[in-house]
Amino acid sequence: MRPLAGSYLPEFFHEDHSLPKPSWSKDMRLLFDQFMKKCEDGSWIHLPSYNYTLFQRSQDISAFIHAYLPTASKLINEEKLLQAKIFTRNFEDGLGFEYVMFYNDVEKRVVCVFEGGPYLQGMPGCLHGGAIATMIDATVGTSAMIAEGIVMTANLNINFKRPVPLCSVVLINSQLDKIEGRKLFISCNVQSVDEKTLYTEATSLFIKLDPEKQV
Numbered sequence: 001m002r003p004l005a006g007s008y009l010p011e012f013f014h015e016d017h018s019l020p021k022p023s024w025s026k027d028m029r030l031l032f033d034q035f036m037k038k039c040e041d042g043s044w045i046h047l048p049s050y051n052y053t054l055f056q057r058s059q060d061i062s063a064f065i066h067a068y069l070p071t072a073s074k075l076i077n078e079e080k081l082l083q084a085k086i087f088t089r090n091f092e093d094g095l096g097f098e099y100v101m102f103y104n105d106v107e108k109r110v111v112c113v114f115e116g117g118p119y120l121q122g123m124p125g126c127l128h129g130g131a132i133a134t135m136i137d138a139t140v141g142t143s144a145m146i147a148e149g150i151v152m153t154a155n156l157n158i159n160f161k162r163p164v165p166l167c168s169v170v171l172i173n174s175q176l177d178k179i180e181g182r183k184l185f186i187s188c189n190v191q192s193v194d195e196k197t198l199y200t201e202a203t204s205l206f207i208k209l210d211p212e213k214q215v
């Protein structure tokens with residue numbers, strides 16, 4: 001598989017937010033170390049994570065939007081796009097989304113180790129459902145992008161089975177089930193670290209964008 005990070009990346013990609021930080025809990029650090037160990041034989045790959053998209057430079061953004069989203073491009077303020085950052089990487093360390101993803105190419109799985117910080121509260125003491133949905137979308141979306149490149153979420157179906165305690169660490173397990181033409185079907189669950197509690201189950205449909213179509 002092509003390496004996902006490296007010296008060819010522009011300078012603003014050089015801070016990888018998926019690496020351990022002092023704000024991480026012990027559980028988060030322990031799981032990170034366990035997965036990094038699994039990466040040693042190449043069966044798993046650590047996926048770096050940046051604040052910006054691959055299309056951050058103005059000429060790249062313009063080219064991308066005009067190629068793939070020509071209808072939406074009429075309403076997009078391209079100047080403001082230069083300030084755009086990835087939604088899940090905008091909080092101060094430890095307050096919002098802390099996560100790291102790993103990929104297994106043989107099993108077509110992406111696992112996300114996720115700790116939702118205190119600014120993601122929904123019901124008192126619990127993680128907001130939208131924050132869970134966001135991280136599910138990010139995890140299955142990563143799986144879809146690795147498989148097929150430029151994709152968008154068409155459908156995300158989520159069953160919230162147990163509340164996720166705020167500031168706890170969970171595992172988001174995603175599995176690429178099948179690809180039919182431009183459609184990618186990816187399922188997902190959210191579990192406690194000891195795998196005894198199933199918090200959430202989800203299925204998703206991603207569509208590979210077709211530049212011939214006026215989306």
Ligand SMILES: CCCCCCCC(=O)SCCNC(=O)CCNC(=O)[C@H](O)C(C)(C)COP(=O)(O)OP(=O)(O)OC[C@H]1O[C@@H](n2cnc3c(N)ncnc32)[C@H](O)[C@@H]1OP(=O)(O)O
Pocket residue numbers: 137138139141142151152153154155181182183205207208209210213215
């Ligand atoms: C880095 C971290 C990753 C983060 C990932 C985050 C990803 C996101 O959140 S994306 C943002 C949210 N999503 C969107 O805004 C998408 C909005 N929707 C769209 O733009 C379009 O509907 C889009 C691109 C998904 C599909 O449009 P288009 O390319 O015209 O596909 P279209 O021809 O309609 O459909 C293709 C096939 O998919 C099926 N399909 C499309 N949408 C759906 C749906 N919602 N449910 C079921 N089937 C669907 C169609 O029936 C068709 O099936 P078939 O080929 O068997 O006839």
